[in-house]
Amino acid sequence: MNDETRAAVEAGTPIFDLRYRHGPCVTFSREDPTEGLAYDEEHALATLRGAGLVVETVQYGTWRRVRSYAIEHDWVVAHKPAIA
Numbered sequence: 001m002n003d004e005t006r007a008a009v010e011a012g013t014p015i016f017d018l019r020y021r022h023g024p025c026v027t028f029s030r031e032d033p034t035e036g037l038a039y040d041e042e043h044a045l046a047t048l049r050g051a052g053l054v055v056e057t058v059q060y061g062t063w064r065r066v067r068s069y070a071i072e073h074d075w076v077v078a079h080k081p082a083i084a
Contacts, residue, residue, distance in 0.1 A: 001018070001025070001026055001038045001039065001040050001041060002040075002041040002042075004064065005018075005038065005041075005064050008064040008065065009064075013064065013065060013067060014063050014064050014065075014066070014067060014071075015063075015066075015067050015068060015069060015071075016028050016036055016038075016063065018036070018038050020033065022037070024039060024040050024043040024044075025037045025038055025039040025040060025043075026038050041058075044076070045058070045076075048076065048078045052080060052081070053078040053079060053080055054078060054079055054080075054081050055076060055077075055078045056077045056078060056079060057076065057077040058074070058076050059074065059075050059076070059077075060074050061073045061074045061075070
């Protein structure tokens with residue numbers, strides 16, 4: 001979740017109605033929060049960096065722009081730095 005995603009959810013653009021806050025993320029199911037989660041982007045990246053990983057790529061999927069189940073999810077490429 002970032003500002004663009006929050007605006008899209010507010011506008012009803014994605015099929016996922018991510019409205020329930022659950023710790024550092026939001027979900028579309030209060031009863032089963034693991035059914036669909038969106039982590040706060042800054043929290044997720046800080047967690048990866050805090051674990052000593054280097055974030056190489058953040059790729060945003062189409063789910064925030066397409067009202068369909070035929071979407072692409074977001075993904076992150078991170079690696080552990082080589083020891084000199």
